[in-house]
Amino acid sequence: EFARHELYYRSYYRFPSRPLDNLNVQTILGHATHDIMGGEAFGLGGEDLRGYDPGRFTGNALLQINVEYLRPFEDHPQWRYAGFIDVGNTYEDVEDVVHGGLKTGVGVGLRWRLISFVRVSLRVDVGYAISDDDYRITAGTHYSY
Numbered sequence: 001e002f003a004r005h006e007l008y009y010r011s012y013y014r015f016p017s018r019p020l021d022n023l024n025v026q027t028i029l030g031h032a033t034h035d036i037m038g039g040e041a042f043g044l045g046g047e048d049l050r051g052y053d054p055g056r057f058t059g060n061a062l063l064q065i066n067v068e069y070l071r072p073f074e075d076h077p078q079w080r081y082a083g084f085i086d087v088g089n090t091y092e093d094v095e096d097v098v099h100g101g102l103k104t105g106v107g108v109g110l111r112w113r114l115i116s117f118v119r120v121s122l123r124v125d126v127g128y129a130i131s132d133d134d135y136r137i138t139a140g141t142h143y144s145y
Contacts (some may be wrong), residue, residue, distance in 0.1 A: 004032040004041050006062075021071045030062035041092050044103075049086045050127030051136050053102040053107030059090030063097050070111065082109040087129070104130045 013023040032041030041063040049064070068106040086105040091097055099128030110123035119120055120141060128135045 002032065002034050002036050002041075004030070004036075011135045018071075021069070021078060023071065024066075026064070026066040028062060028064040028088075029097070030064075032060040035060065035141045036066045040090065044088055044090050046136075047138055047140060049103060049105050049129075050084065050107055050125050050138055051129035051134070052103065052127075052132065053087070056087075057090040057103065059096075061089075061093050061094040061097055063093040063102070064088035064090070068109075075112050078115060080111040080113070081106075082111060082123075082125070084109065084125070084127075085136065106130065107135075 007030075009025075011025050013025070015021055015023075030042050035041070036074055039059050040058040042105055043058045044056040044062065044064060045052035045056030048066070049057070052056045058099045059112070066084065067086075068082050070080045070082050073079045084105075084117045087102050089103050091100045096125055105127045107125055107127035109123055112122045114120045114122065122139075123138065126137050127134060
């Protein structure tokens with residue numbers, strides 16, 4: 001028997017003095033009752049913990065917090081630059097979240113919103129994995145979250 005639960009919160013904040021800027025925040029707390037098909041239920045790294053290799057951290061409990069600030073270029077609002085911080089880790093059990101450590105990735109990115117397509121954004125991020133003292137470049141065709 002296997003059950004996976006996630007408490008997921010996402011919000012977007014705008015600023016009256018800068019209406020084209022926004023701050024995006026995402027928080028996920030996850031718990032699974034057992035391994036699934038011989039592997040842990042959650043993996044973290046790559047696009048969700050930028051700076052780390054994909055699937056670098058695995059476990060049956062998850063804490064993930066992402067904060068991203070987006071600002072458009074002055075003359076080209078379809079191009080935006082981003083600054084972000086990703087914090088999180090996976091754990092064997094949900095009780096380990098309180099006492100376990102957190103991994104942190106920080107970085108910058110570039111976004112290009114394609115006007116001809118609905119909600120398509122090309123993105124490139126350079127993330128620095130603080131605990132690994134390494135960096136990683138990630139790219140995608142969707143929003144970070």
